[in-house]
Amino acid sequence: MNRLIHVGFGNIVNTDKIIAIVxxxxxxxxxxxxxxxxxxxAIDATQGRRTKSVLVMENSQIVLSALLPETIAGRAQALWPEDEKEDSEEDAE
Structure with a gap:
């Protein structure tokens, strides 16, 4: 299932393709x-602002964003259904 998140200034990324947000x-x-x-x-989604996070994608591309990594991660986690959130919390323990 493709889930899209806003990474700033009207730019949107498919969460299923993100490997890391650093x-x-x-x-x-x-x-x-x-x-x-x-x-x-490199895909520059900063609109000339300072890069605050780098999204590493499956296809070796990177997306530069002016949003903090925590902001993008929070938006991605908000898209997960509750049962998937619980599964990932259990995996982390």
């Missing part, structure tokens, strides 16, 4: 972003 501050993520920009695999 902060852009660390050196490895900065290198990942730079390489993706060089190879054309």
């Amino acid at each position: 902060s852009p501050e660390s050196a490895p993520i900065k290198r990942l972003v730079q390489k993706a920009k060089e190879t054309g695999l």
